[in-house]
Amino acid sequence: MRESTSQKPPTRDRLPIGGWEFLALLARLLPRPRRGDRRLPVLWLVRPPGTPDVLALVRRFLGQGPRRRVPHAVIDAAAQPPGTEVPALLRDLHRQLSLEAFGTARLRFRHYPLADWLMQQSLSVGLDADEGRSALVRRLRDRRGPRGAAEPLPAGGDTVSIASHVLLWLVRRAVPGAVFRLAVSGRVPVIGRHYRWFMRQQYLAPRQSVTFLGFAERLTAGWRDGEQPDQVNKLLLHAFLEDLRQAYRRRPWRPADWRRTAYPVLLLDNVAPGNLGHVLVCLLTDVRNETGRNDPLLVVAAGDEPPAELTEPHPLDEADEAYDEWSAALPEMRRLRRAAAWLVVLRPDPVETGPPPRGGLRPFSAPEPPWWSRRFLPAALAVVLVATGGAWAGTRWGTGCHPSLSGGRVAVELVDGECVGYSDSAAQLFNDDPGQDRLRAVQERIFAQNRAAEEVWRRSDRRRPYLTLVYFGTLTGNRTRADEESYVSEREELEGMATAQYALLKESAGADGAALLRVVVANGGRQMRHADRAVAMLADLARDDPTVLGVVGMVESRASTARALAELNRVGLPxxxxxxxxxxxxxxxxxxxxxxxxxxxxxxxxxAYARQVLKVDEAHVYWTTGEGSSFEKDLYVNTLVDGLKERFGARLTRLEEWRTGKRLTAECGYDGLLFFAGRWSEFDGFLRALRECGDNPPRHLVGDDSVNRYIANPGLRAAAPGNIPVTYVSKASLGTCAALRAAQQRRDEARASFLTWIQADDLLDPPRCRPDRPHPVGERVSLAYDAAMMMVRAVESLAARLHHADAGQRWEPTAVNPVGVHAEVLRQNAGTGYPGVSGLIRYPPDSGEPVDKRLALLRVERVPDVAAEPVEVWHCGAADRPTPTPAPCAATGSPPR
Structure with a gap:
């Protein structure tokens, strides 16, 4: 409690014995607790003739605070004009408490003024029922705010003028009218809460009226004559107390609510049993008992006699003890709905005490609000939050890397300057670096086909199996020139996924067993360094979306990739x-x-190629791991080098790491096998180092399968030396344009269909393998296509075994799960295998590595000659049919052109 400066007490400060104890009780009850709220009684002061006027001292105690005064109202029950009723008394109470005169924001009322206004309306004079309802609606709307005057539409004028008048009419008349109708209907949670409250409270049986307008009619003059006056008065008082409850509600998001630090007080003077003041006290007790709701109003009543409900008052000097006794008994009294449940009756001693100690009556001031609820703080906090949020968003998101505001599943964040996460919508395309237009274009194609697949699924009445696959790759992080396409391999794999989508969209509309594919594109960052963060996001996606059944991609065999595989295994994604x-x-x-x-x-x-075709006895091997990596963490290079050491043994006469700047003149004219066992990103530098050999290059330069990423990049090949033929490993030589055209001629349905799709006008840009535009397809297109279609066929098989295609049965995504799809892929491909575009794919029961998968060596005579297709010179593994033993390696002639 805040105290004012002490001053010499005047004689009017003299109180009866116990008066100071009573003021101390008020000082205890008025401040709001830091947490929760206390129950407030009705303090009835029995004031026999000759007793000092305690209520006058209470009024001075409350009303003379220096700054923040207690909101209070004073009503003299004996001074009311004859015929005054409870509504008039409440109207006076509302007027006094609504004043902005207490050093805090004024109390705002919504429910009580509406109820009081309705009681002052008359609809019965000269109006039938429908006209009365219409009049009430008009008055309610005008009470919310007067409607603008209707302006007639112009007789002539251009389209813009007429449209502007129509828009003005909508804003002024139609929209407010529609909003009002929604508000009074009580059916929309956001608007019309105070109308809805009247239909949910308990007085006057509001449910009998069905709608708020019907209930409002019953409160108007004339119609109200049929209602019980006691119920009408309780409704008014209940509405008044509800407004106080809402004004004193503490909401964390509204600091202003916490600035109300003292309860409002009603000082009710000259109360006598049976008079208007006593009726108000009885109504307050009944409403509190019947509704079971607490309210923040403290009532101090004073009269010559005690109330009939409780005739044994406590001495005033025992005010504290009386309150504690009442507080302990209240729950039981309230449960029994005793008429005296809320009364604490006190009787002053007629003997006056001396002046108060320490210099007189000190007015009570409302406690200061918490520092964080001050008026300046919301603005300051908003500035800090905006600044902090902007700084945080700048570190978490950035241009071209942000959550979607226009729909779609997008979850991304900036990690070390790379946009990591996933997207299924054009709202987020990965990689906005110059030169990567084709990478972005294939993402846009996939996302457009996502929308098409969802639309086809809806049109099929959701009967077709519908699954989601995540393409997870390295889509950012490479250093590129403005004219250099640096993500050719990732773009090719995305094209393979898009081709699988496209093929499924071309299925007949009546084929209920044919699946539809949605593709989510995910980025794990350069060398999959941020795969763990992306996998965490994908785990959340899989939990929320049961259509997510697997992941395709992963791009590079590194330690970070291995960790991502382990984490995907933990969350159950194949x-x-x-x-x-x-x-x-x-x-x-x-x-x-x-x-x-x-x-x-x-x-x-x-x-086998070195021994049987090249007829060489020794090999030199150079390995690289790429920028910022190591031999131990690069699992691809590590296991490849280990395999070469084991296979060649003593014939491996040189094994070295090659780095940028290291000269290779020792290899000039070398007639053994010169094998590049490194990453494609260093192969360009490796070729440049061999340029020093001039007209005496090494005779047999062979690259690992990573080199195919270099060969697929025309921008890098253009500046390569032209006198060094390069032979490199291919994992999908059967997916080249020449091989696909040959397969089409021999009626190989799987590869012929694939060729048809990639030649289509509305899929890849540019279309591939056309006779008039012989743009190469890229071997990773067929590999990614095969991976996606294996998952799709497994889902279709499971759907057929679940009798999904029965008439009328919808696809239930939870009918299959990712682990079950993985098991089905193994089951389908364990025997004869899956006839993939890239070759036959078979798996043993205990391994995820394919058995006898086809591999080939392709040769490029002149690396800068981008238009010339590589020629297959050697191959191993099964192409179409399984064999009892691994298929022998064999030389291959030039493919037909």
Whole structure:
């Protein structure tokens, strides 16, 4: 309690014995607790003739605070004009408490003024029922705010003038009218809460009126004559107390609510049993008992006699003890609905006490509000939040990397300057670097086909199986020139996913068993360094979306990729990797399958080629791991080098790491096998180093399968030396344009269909393998296509076994789960295998590495000659049909052109 400066007490400060104890009780009850609220009684002061006027001292105690005074109202029950009723008394109470005169924001009332206004309306004179309802509606609308005058539409004028008048009419008349109708209907949670409150409270049986307008009619003059006056008065008082409850509600998001630090007080003078003041006290007790609601109003009543409900008053000097006794008994009294449940009756002693100690009566001031609820703080806090949020958003998101505001599933964040996460919508395309237009274009194509697939699914009455696959790759982080396409391999894999989508969209509308595919594109950052963060986001997506059944991609065999596989295994998502080939990658996940042959098979093929075709006895091997990586963390290079050492043994006469700037003049004219066992990003520098050899280059330069990413990049090949033929490993030589055209001629349905799709006008840009535009397809297109279609066929098989195609049965995404789809892929491909575009794909029961998967060596005579297709010179593995033993390696003639 805040005290004013002490002053010498005047004689009017003299009080009866116990008067100071009573003021101390008020000082205890008036401040609001920091948490919760206390129940407030009706303090009835019995004031026999000759007793000092305690109520006058209470009024001075409350009304003379220096700054923040207690909101209070004074009503003299004996001074009311004859015929005054409870509504008039409440009207006076409302007027006094609504004043902005207490050093705080004024109390605002919504329910009580509406109820009081309705009681002052008359609809019965000269109006039938419908006219009365219409008049009431008009008055209610005008009470909310007068409507603008209707302006007639112009007789002539242009379209813009007429449209502007129509818009003005909508804003002034039609929209407010519609909003009002919604508000009074009580059916929309956001608007019309005070109308809805009247239909939910208990007085006057509001449910009998069905709507608020019907209930409002019953409160108007004339119509109200049929209601019980006691119920009408209780409704008014209940509405008044509800407004106080809402004004004193503490909401965390509204600091102003916490600035009300003292309860409002009603000082009711000259109360006598049976008079208007006593009726108001009885109504207050009944409303509190019947509604079971507390309210923040403290009532101090004074009269010559005690109330009939409680005739045994406590001495005034025992005010504290009386309050504590009442507080302990209240729950039981309230449960029994005793008429005296809320009364604390006190009787002053007629003997006066001396002046108060320490210099007189000190007015009570409302406590200061918490510092964080001051008026300046919301603005300051908003500025701080905006600044902090902007700084945080700047670190978490940025241009071209932000959550979607226009729909779609998008979850991204900036990690070390890279946009990591996933998206299924054009609202978020990965990689806005110059030169990566084709990478963004294929993402846009996929997202457009996502919308098309969802639309086809809806039109099929959701009967077709519908699944989501995540393409997870490295879509950012490479340093590029403005005219350089640096993500050719990732773009090709996305094109394979888009081709699978496209093929499924071309199925007949009546084919209820044919699946539809939605693709989510995810980025794990350069060298999959941020795969763990992306996987955490994908785990959340899989939990929320039961259509997510697997992941395709992963791009590079690194330690970060292995960790991502382990985490995806933990969350139960199978992975089909089109190009990963490090040995034993499946050890990181029970749900992992790869489409390409492992490094063990690649090494066996290269060694056989060197021995049987090149007829050389020794090999030199140079390895690289890429920028910022290490030999231990690069699992692809690590296992490839280990396999070469084991396979060649003593014939491997040189094994070195190559780095940018290291000269290779020692390899000039070398007639053994010169094998590049590194990453494609360093192959350009490797070729440049061999340029020093001039007209005496090494005779047999062979690159691993990573080199195909370099060969697929025309921008990098343009500046390469033209006198060094390059032979490199291919994982999908059967998916080249020449091989696909040959397959079409021999009626190979799977590869012929794939060729048809990639030649279409409305899929890839530019279309591939057309006779008039022989743009190469890229081997990773077929690998990613095979991976996606294996998952799709597994889902279709499960749907058929669940009798999904029965008439009228809708697809239920929860009918299958990712683990079950993985098991079905293994089951389908364990025997004869899956006839993929890239070759036959079979898996043993205990491994995620394919058995006898086809590999080939392709040769480029002149690297800068982008238009010339590579020529297959050697191959191993099964192309179409399984064999009892691994298919022998063999030389290949030039493919037909």
């Amino acid at each position: 992975v089909l990797a089109p190009t990963l080939s490090a040995d034993r990658m499946d050890a990181n996940s029970r749900l992992y399958l790869q489409v390409s042959a492992p490094n063990t098979d690649q090494v066996r093929m290269v060694e």
